[in-house]
Amino acid sequence: MDSSDLPGDLAKMLVSEEQIRARLAEMARQIEADYEGKDLLLVGVLKGAVMVMADLARELKRHIDMDWMAVSSYGTSTQSSGVVRILKDLDTEIAGRNVLIVEDIIDSGLTLSWLLENFASRGPASVEVCALLRKPDAAKVHIDVKYAGFEIPNDFVVGYGLDYAEKYRNLRGVGVLAPHVYE
Ligand SMILES: O=P(O)(O)OC[C@H]1O[C@H](OP(=O)(O)OP(=O)(O)O)[C@H](O)[C@@H]1O
Numbered sequence: 001m002d003s004s005d006l007p008g009d010l011a012k013m014l015v016s017e018e019q020i021r022a023r024l025a026e027m028a029r030q031i032e033a034d035y036e037g038k039d040l041l042l043v044g045v046l047k048g049a050v051m052v053m054a055d056l057a058r059e060l061k062r063h064i065d066m067d068w069m070a071v072s073s074y075g076t077s078t079q080s081s082g083v084v085r086i087l088k089d090l091d092t093e094i095a096g097r098n099v100l101i102v103e104d105i106i107d108s109g110l111t112l113s114w115l116l117e118n119f120a121s122r123g124p125a126s127v128e129v130c131a132l133l134r135k136p137d138a139a140k141v142h143i144d145v146k147y148a149g150f151e152i153p154n155d156f157v158v159g160y161g162l163d164y165a166e167k168y169r170n171l172r173g174v175g176v177l178a179p180h181v182y183e
């Protein structure tokens with residue numbers, strides 16, 4: 001599906017399915033090299049990170065464990081509420097583990113800053129972040145991202161896991177949502 005399948009809803013496409021696939025493959029090679037010989041637990045942040053997790057995990061040619069945390073701060077808005085709610089906690093203990101948090105996007109950074117603090121208190125061996133998208137101009141807090149896919153402008157985007165009011169997550173690429181949809 002591309003913007004022509006959703007006339008009017010997307011102002012423009014930003015990152016294509018093919019660009020995402022190629023970038024995730026590059027990131028997977030880096031991750032394989034950095035964690036060679038080490039245990040690795042991928043933690044996906046539901047729901048947005050479902051697509052990134054599915055594609056990144058299948059690119060990795062090594063054993064991994066997977067777990068999920070569900071948090072939400074956007075709800076049906078295009079602005080972060082600033083309040084991160086845990087909807088589902090991890091199923092596994094992360095004490096002593098090498099954790100790689102897998103995210104679709106770092107926007108204000110509030111979700112990850114909260115998650116990193118939360119995880120630090122559980123005594124992991126290491127915690128790093130892998131995010132497909134990042135909006136440098138929207139950052140309210142600085143997040144150290146070890147694996148970053150694409151830097152994008154400060155517009156509300158949808159697709160490849162990212163939603164507006166739960167819709168558009170199934171688009172294969174990422175595009176800017178046309179303002180008339182939410183204004
Ligand atoms: O850097 P931030 O400004 O905190 O924004 C990033 C977070 O916001 C989105 O989640 P959302 O709260 O929309 O939940 P969802 O993944 O279920 O859509 C996205 O998936 C990130 O987790």
Ligand code: HPA
Pocket residue numbers: 074105107155156157158162163164
């Ligand atoms: O631009 C965005 N789009 C969808 N969800 C989001 N969550 C944070 N930023 C965004």
Ligand SMILES: [Mg+2]
Pocket residue numbers: 048074075162163164
């Ligand atoms: Mg959302």
